[in-house]
Amino acid sequence: MDKRTLLHFSNDVVDTFSRYIQAKDSDCEAGGLILGSVHGQNMLIKEVTEPTINDKRFRCLFERMPFGHEAMALAKWTTSKGVTRYLGEWHTHPEDDPSPSTLDRAEWKSLAEKRIDKRPLLVVIVGRKSLYVELVQSNGKGSVLVPIS
Ligand SMILES: [Zn+2]
16 A cells, blocks of 8 residues: 555546446446646646547447557647646546556556656556556556545
8 A cells, every 4th residue: 555645636636537437338438638737746736638439439349449548548648738738548447446457457558668767657546446557657556545534
């Protein structure tokens, strides 16, 4: 458990997450990029990108296509003069209290390895009742974050 990192999710982000909760059996997974600012060890999560028509959305799989998400991340980065940046990835799971799949782990590790700034990758899984939040290091090791409020 990591007690040194604090995360704050903006109301907009919480609203977006709630809109994609897989409440019905027919709901597909959703996901996107997490954008925000870094303050030492802490992070302010300001915005998340939403699924585009190019993304592949299924009941138990979400495959994000770069187009759309990356353009938005770049636009936010430019307009905020580099303050709002890419922090990581989010997606939904059709589970009450979600946990990462083997595929999730493999993908997170490769994304963390690719980061130029060597910062850990923030990953969020939006379940039906709770969020799963983890910071993944480039060696694939992660620390799970727990809610404090
Ligand atoms: Zn997953």
